[in-house]
Amino acid sequence: MNYPVWNFPILGGSLVVAIIAIIHVLISHLAIGGGAFLAIAEIWSNKISDGEKVRKWLHKFTTFFLVYTTVFGAITGVGIWFSIQLASPEATSLLIHQFVFAWATEWVTFIGELTVLYLYYYGWNSNSRGMQVFLAVAYFVIAWFSLFIINGILTFMLTPGAWTLDNKEIAWGFFNPGYTPSLLIRTLIMFLLAGLAGIMIATFIKDDDEFKSKMIRFSAKWVIPAAVLVPVLTVWYWLTLPESTLKFYEAGIVGVAGGKMEGITRFFWLAVISGALVVLGTSIAAWKPKTVHFSTAISLLLIAQVGFMGAEFFREMARKPYVIKGVLYSNALWAHKAEDKAYMNEPYLSHAKWAPKVQPMTLEHGEWMFRLQCATCHTLDGYRSLTPRTENWTPSFGVRFLENLHEQGVMPPFQGTLQDRAALTSYFMHLHGNDTSPGAVLDTYEKEEKAKAEAMNASMKEAQK
Amino acid sequence: MNPSHLIAALIAQTQAQVPLPSPDPLGYPVPAILLQILSYFTLGLHFIAVNFTLGGLIYLVWTKIRKVDNGASEFLSSSLPLGFSYLVTLGIPPLLFVQVMYGQMFYSSSVIIGAFWILVVPLLILAYGMLYLNKLKKDTRPNTRLVILGISLLAMLTIGFIYVNNLTLSMTPGMWMEKYTANPAGSQLNHGEPTLFARYALFMSPALVVAGAALVLVGILRSKWRGDDAGVPIHELGMKGHLIGRVATLAAAGALISTLPKEFLDTLMAGPGKLFLIFGVGLAALSTAMVVVAAQKKGTVFGIIGIVLMVLEVIMFIAVRDFLRQIYLAEFFKFEDVPVHEQWGMVGIFVASMVAGLALLIVLTVKVSKSAIARYKESHAA
Ligand code: HEM
Numbered sequence: 001m002n003y004p005v006w007n008f009p010i011l012g013g014s015l016v017v018a019i020i021a022i023i024h025v026l027i028s029h030l031a032i033g034g035g036a037f038l039a040i041a042e043i044w045s046n047k048i049s050d051g052e053k054v055r056k057w058l059h060k061f062t063t064f065f066l067v068y069t070t071v072f073g074a075i076t077g078v079g080i081w082f083s084i085q086l087a088s089p090e091a092t093s094l095l096i097h098q099f100v101f102a103w104a105t106e107w108v109t110f111i112g113e114l115t116v117l118y119l120y121y122y123g124w125n126s127n128s129r130g131m132q133v134f135l136a137v138a139y140f141v142i143a144w145f146s147l148f149i150i151n152g153i154l155t156f157m158l159t160p161g162a163w164t165l166d167n168k169e170i171a172w173g174f175f176n177p178g179y180t181p182s183l184l185i186r187t188l189i190m191f192l193l194a195g196l197a198g199i200m201i202a203t204f205i206k207d208d209d210e211f212k213s214k215m216i217r218f219s220a221k222w223v224i225p226a227a228v229l230v231p232v233l234t235v236w237y238w239l240t241l242p243e244s245t246l247k248f249y250e251a252g253i254v255g256v257a258g259g260k261m262e263g264i265t266r267f268f269w270l271a272v273i274s275g276a277l278v279v280l281g282t283s284i285a286a287w288k289p290k291t292v293h294f295s296t297a298i299s300l301l302l303i304a305q306v307g308f309m310g311a312e313f314f315r316e317m318a319r320k321p322y323v324i325k326g327v328l329y330s331n332a333l334w335a336h337k338a339e340d341k342a343y344m345n346e347p348y349l350s351h352a353k354w355a356p357k358v359q360p361m362t363l364e365h366g367e368w369m370f371r372l373q374c375a376t377c378h379t380l381d382g383y384r385s386l387t388p389r390t391e392n393w394t395p396s397f398g399v400r401f402l403e404n405l406h407e408q409g410v411m412p413p414f415q416g417t418l419q420d421r422a423a424l425t426s427y428f429m430h431l432h433g434n435d436t437s438p439g440a441v442l443d444t445y446e447k448e449e450k451a452k453a454e455a456m457n458a459s460m461k462e463a464q465k
Numbered sequence: 466m467n468p469s470h471l472i473a474a475l476i477a478q479t480q481a482q483v484p485l486p487s488p489d490p491l492g493y494p495v496p497a498i499l500l501q502i503l504s505y506f507t508l509g510l511h512f513i514a515v516n517f518t519l520g521g522l523i524y525l526v527w528t529k530i531r532k533v534d535n536g537a538s539e540f541l542s543s544s545l546p547l548g549f550s551y552l553v554t555l556g557i558p559p560l561l562f563v564q565v566m567y568g569q570m571f572y573s574s575s576v577i578i579g580a581f582w583i584l585v586v587p588l589l590i591l592a593y594g595m596l597y598l599n600k601l602k603k604d605t606r607p608n609t610r611l612v613i614l615g616i617s618l619l620a621m622l623t624i625g626f627i628y629v630n631n632l633t634l635s636m637t638p639g640m641w642m643e644k645y646t647a648n649p650a651g652s653q654l655n656h657g658e659p660t661l662f663a664r665y666a667l668f669m670s671p672a673l674v675v676a677g678a679a680l681v682l683v684g685i686l687r688s689k690w691r692g693d694d695a696g697v698p699i700h701e702l703g704m705k706g707h708l709i710g711r712v713a714t715l716a717a718a719g720a721l722i723s724t725l726p727k728e729f730l731d732t733l734m735a736g737p738g739k740l741f742l743i744f745g746v747g748l749a750a751l752s753t754a755m756v757v758v759a760a761q762k763k764g765t766v767f768g769i770i771g772i773v774l775m776v777l778e779v780i781m782f783i784a785v786r787d788f789l790r791q792i793y794l795a796e797f798f799k800f801e802d803v804p805v806h807e808q809w810g811m812v813g814i815f816v817a818s819m820v821a822g823l824a825l826l827i828v829l830t831v832k833v834s835k836s837a838i839a840r841y842k843e844s845h846a847a
Contacts, residue, residue, distance in 0.1 A: 002487060003572050004577060006650075008651065070546075070593075075590045078553060078586070078589070082582060085575050086579045089568075089575075089576060093489045093568045094491060096489075096561065096564045096565055096568065097489045097565060098491055101494060104558060104815045105811075105818050109822075111554055114550055114554055115826045116826070118547060123837055126836040126839070131836075138829075142822075168491060168806060170811060353484035354484050354642075356646040357482075
């Protein structure tokens with residue numbers, strides 16, 4: 001544990017990351033697919049008689065596209081950086097040290113994307129037709145390369161493949177088992193989003209129903225590749241997932257948190273159903289284009305956003321309890337350290353760099369246990385809140401629960417001594433107005449254990465007789 | 466006891482409790498010197514873009530308040546969103562490299578001021594969004610426009626302040642423990658840091674300098690392409706602002722020097738920092754001379770040389786800034802402590818893509834600009 005834990009109230013670090021990421025993922029995919037849309041629309045407009053009209057419409061599309069992707073897309077992208085630094089500094093550090101030049105290369109694509117887009121947009125009235133087509137195509141190609149790169153790092157976190165801390169083989173980590181299916185799914189989804197954005201901009205065409213229908217039908221076609229192929233690719237992706245993820249999914253983690261971890265199952269289906277709704281909605285739009293309103297179009301985009309939310313939470317939960325599967329737990333415990341029994345059983349605060357000097361077996365002791373060991377994933381009263389989740393804790397239940405923390409499947413193993421567990425249990429009990437001290441928790445627990453052991457002994461003797 | 470001894474004593478006393486993270490197990494992907502160079506260049510471009518955008522915004526607000534319509538506001542309104550976009554994008558590589566080089570310090574300080582650090586994100590959207598709103602909404606009432614621009618300006622100034630808080634805190638590990646334990650939610654700034662405000666002033670005041678030089682060039686080009694004197698008020702405004710900015714920067718630099726711990730300053734001046742400082746000052750003088758000549762003679766080339774020298778000047782000062790950081794951190798951390806696991810293959814891919822990318826962008830930009838300039842000339846030909 002190298003870094004301080006950001007105890008952001010209510011949301012907690014992990015939900016801050018999730019919120020920013022969910023917004024960013026939709027926009028960034030749209031930013032790439034939209035490039036292909038511009039390119040094809042440019043070429044198409046050269047071939048048809050009312051091309052000038054199409055290009056005028058395209059200018060509207062580009063204005064929306066430019067502001068939306070550069071303001072919200074680029075900034076939420078930077079925002080993900082800010083948030084992961086705060087929520088998981090240790091993991092961010094690992095990713096950065098392993099992939100910094102991949103990211104630097106990705107940055108080249110950012111600069112390229114932006115500059116080309118500006119040349120395209122600001123040169124609207126002065127560039128030649130050939131130049132406009134070239135710029136649109138170049139934009140798409142460059143933008144797609146940014147996906148090509150970031151996809152390696154994103155999939156690495158869930159399926160690091162043959163990469164290990166020792167071999168540090170960047171190529172193995174980058175082109176990991178999840179890489180290809182994920183790249184293909186994302187590429188198709190990008191086209192889909194571009195189509196939805198196209199439909200939305202087409203609804204601004206007011207007094208030319210024919211033209212509006214034409215543009216809506218043109219845009220709707222962009223949804224077809226995803227509608228046909230994403231289901232197949234999802235099966236492939238599924239086959240690359242770690243076994244533990246599939247187990248979570250299948251079990252729906254019955255019993256944990258009152259079944260709350262069915263979350264992973266529910267989020268998966270949220271993504272699937274949203275996808276299906278988008279396809280259905282687009283089909284209806286293509287069938288009756290004149291009836292499509294702005295509100296319909298924006299609803300389709302919102303449903304897509306909900307789908308992304310499902311997919312992102314699925315991805316996040318699929319990794320639990322790790323940030324980097326099999327390598328680093330979400331609370332910055334290294335997997336290889338977790339196997340070192342002696343380390344795990346040391347008094348936790350003695351090697352926690354960021355704990356102040358606290359009196360052992362006090363409330364403060366328990367509070368810092370919570371802050372440093374649980375707060376990366378839990379808040380007290382907001383996201384994944386522990387106050388309600390520990391409502392029924394008794395001394396013995398708490399101490400035992402903590403001892404078996406990892407057996408829940410979604411949490412890392414507990415680090416620390418019996419005293420640490422008692423102090424933490426006492427802290428949670430205090431949150432509910434129960435002022436049992438850590439020492440009293442320990443006593444009760446030990447007495448119960450002793451009684452149990454005696455009872456066991458007694459029954460053993462009984463049986464022997 | 467004199468203050469520097471006091472500080473030394475304080476540091477010695479708190480050192481036992483400094484929660485310094487150990488360096489990342491993966492080590493550096495290339496020798497630190499290369500990371501430094503990459504960081505200086507890209508951070509230099511970031512600072513130029515920050516200063517252009519912030520300064521441009523100040524000029525724009527000024528023209529709106531004074532209700533002067535000299536063409537500067539038209540240029541600024543349409544170019545500030547671009548400036549913002551590049552300031553963000555050019556911030557990315559130094560953000561990568563600072564994490565590689567100084568991750569232990571940078572992550573720690575970011576978490577300690579976490580609530581403010583994450584606030585940068587909505588502030589960026591606000592500042593940037595307002596610039597587009599200003600550009601795209603043509604029919605806004607003057608006062609509404611001032612509000613829009615004012616929000617953007619305030620947001621930018623706040624972001625800069627948060628940055629200075631984070632970076633100064635990242636250089637003073639002795640302060641961490643107390644701050645973190647008092648407020649683990651991170652809703653605090655680096656109060657108590659003696660250099661904070663002077664440093665902030667030093668980073669913000671070049672805004673007028675950089676944007677002023679840009680306005681000089683824009684004014685000259687405008688007159689030239691139109692074949693009239695339409696650009697004169699623009700380059701005069703830029704000239705004045707540039708000089709005011711220089712004076713303000715000098716004052717801020719003096720203030721910073723007076724707040725720096727003396728032994729740090731001495732160490733800096735005993736090393737290569739001195740050389741870079743002298744180069745920086747020299748380049749600053751030269752660049753301002755060029756800008757003045759450009760404004761006098763309406764010489765585009767002088768203006769361009771002045772701006773190029775200014776970029777080099779900023780890079781020199783960035784090196785000095787980094788040496789100072791190493792002096793602050795000397796007793797906690799040295800580059801030599803971190804192992805290097807080389808990734809030359811990845812560096813090759815990066816360099817190749819960078820060269821290819823830049824070449825393509827330059828060719829395209831020249832082409833597009835040529836047709837845009839031709840069109841501009843055509844539409845303004847009397
Ligand atoms: C309006 C927006 C911004 C302003 C006013 C601004 C201003 C500043 C200032 C004043 C510093 C120096 C702080 C100090 O040394 O005390 C700085 C450093 C830095 N900025 Fe920006 N910045 C802005 C946006 C950004 C963005 C969006 C990024 C990232 C994408 C970024 C990346 C950086 C980095 C990485 C450093 C420090 C690098 C180092 O120490 O090596 N900035 N910025």
